[in-house]
Amino acid sequence: MRPAAEARPTAGLQVLAPRRNAVASVMVWLACLVACAAVTSSLAVGAEPGVWEGAVGFNGVYRTGSWTPLLITPATATRVWVEDPDGELVGYPAVGDTIGEGAGNPPRRFRVRFGRPAGRVLVEDDRGAQAPLRLPVPLESTDEVLLVIGDLPSAERAARLLQREDGERIRVVALPDATGLGPAGLDLDGADAIVVCGSAVTSAPSAALAGVDAWVRRGGRLVFLAGASAAPPGLSEGPAAAWLPGPAGRGGRVVRMAPLRRSAAIETYSKAGRPLDRNVLGGLEVPFFEDPEAIDGAIEAWEGNAPTDLPLVVRRAHGFGTVTWAGIDLDRGAFRNWQGTDSLLVELLGGRSGKGGRSAEVNRQSLDLGGQLRMGVDRFEGVLPVPFEWIAGLALLYVACLYPLEWWLVSRGGRPGLAWITLPTVVILFAGLVWWTADRWKGAEWRVRRADLVDLDVAGQIARGTSVFGIWSPANAVVDLGAVPSTAGLVAADRTAVVSWYGAGGRGIGAVDCPTAHPSLASVPYLSAAGLTGLDRVPVAASSSRLFEAEWIAPLTELPVVSTLRRDAQGTLSGVLESRLPFALQECSLFHAGWTYDVGAFDPGTRFDPESGKGPRTLASFLTRSATVYDRTQTQAWRVDDTDVERILEVAGFHAAAGGASYTSLEAGRLGRIDLSPLLPIDRAILVGRGPAGTAWSCGAGRGDPGPAPPVDDSPAEATWRIVIPLDKFSVEKRSP
Incomplete structure (x- = not known):
């Protein structure tokens, strides 16, 4: 029996051995799986983090919400994924237009929008592998950016003078030249104003200058400092030639350089506290233009007895933007250190805004007019929130049915098994009731709402369309979206729009x-x-909405109006305006300077004479809905919870003329680009009315999605039309300082 007793430990060891082998085998298999996963991950990524190098914005400065140029090295990158405000990745393709950055291995250029300040950025190569890209932290969408092209030390000092009441300052980004700028206006979307020194223009690529010119025509604000640098033949050709003062729609031509003998005009205009050194005037020359009498715009500073003797500062319209030309090179000589250069640059940028009224209520990090428009477009007909009373009542009734009622039914008969029937019945009953409630208030049909704006510039013969498009889906869907200018936009049929998500600032x-x-x-x-002309495979959840935006700019195929309007000695309009539009505009008004004229319906072939009728009224009272009651003026207060899309576009389109934040207590935000107020005092009249939609949206089932196409119909949509009309020149100017 003893050998048997001694054999027991051996049997135990024999039992444990297979277990140890099994554990070892499992560990080996786990190690193999981890190794395979690592190899697969490395193959999927295709590159370690840090392989991709990116140059973003203006020397690394960029803003959330704005179109931003992104250059990726090496050039094998095919797509960049950037998060939108919802945290979803949007894949942007590479663009084909380049300026030749780098000779051997030029980077690949992208145009993207950053929807989050700390969102993910992934770069995809030609094999489909993705890797993260690290970029500097962006500026907030509410920050103002001043882009300076050239060596201008006074820009930083001018930014301090333009500091806001809340302590926020304009961010100055200085570039030595325009070599790194993109060839499209979208590449400069992150700048609020641009200052270009004439000395930096001569060496700048023409494609980069064309991008700046396109940005101004889209509604930008440019300050062009060109004195001696404009001497012939320096700026006789190229995009920068259009920035010199000249007739409406054309640039000026410098015929010679004239000596500047007195500095009183510049000192008075700049409100300088210290006069300019008289020794500086020796040898200082400014451009003299071919036909000063035909200069379009407002001559704000000049030398001589009349504004056209020797213009020094001219503010003029250029497309839907403005160009302020100064005939002095502030980046040269004594002007670099003159104290008045700072205040002079402030005046060239538009001066300090003395805001009052409700401007103290402004919170730049919260709601702005762009966010208010978002709330307005996000309201769909037939889609209402379920009342709180219904939600609370259903919740209380559901709880009451689960415990007191069901317990009473089951315990009364002494049959606990009855709960297997009553509980599912209660759950199914209330699920159906909730479904019916949601269908009752939300509806079961696709809904569409939009805000549409069309601008026409008669002098530059260009058109611009801006549209915000919102869809509401009753079911889960994947859609493809696109937008093009409609035939009512008076542009060629082959034009496309830039389509993206719509996001509010703040x-x-x-x-x-x-x-x-x-x-x-x-x-x-x-x-x-491709070409940013649409969005593919956009997911839309059931009972939810999405908002998108589209913008296009194109040359006009025909003139919309014929005008002989001019400004008379009293500052009011005279002449005749005739419609050449193929459709009628309703509820029209004519704006000029601080006045508005009631036009009414403007049918094709109709002629309007501003001197007929009951005369003009002040523009500010029209925009703010002011009325005189018992010799007292009552202004309709702006409501930040108003969702009237047409009213929001009306005020945003002339926000500065309405009083700006002093009236609305809101910043314009991204809608500041549609504000045409700066054009009103510089020889421009603007006809405003309601007409057909200028942007045609398409919304269909996503490619590869088996679901049916969403039945979206926006054919009855209307748009706000604004026609910018140049005035015939009339010699009514203020006295020389």
């Missing part, structure tokens, strides 16, 4: 500066189409 929920992403109900990546 730090509110769903805004582009919000530190956390808005909780999306359909977090799936989608694509931006």
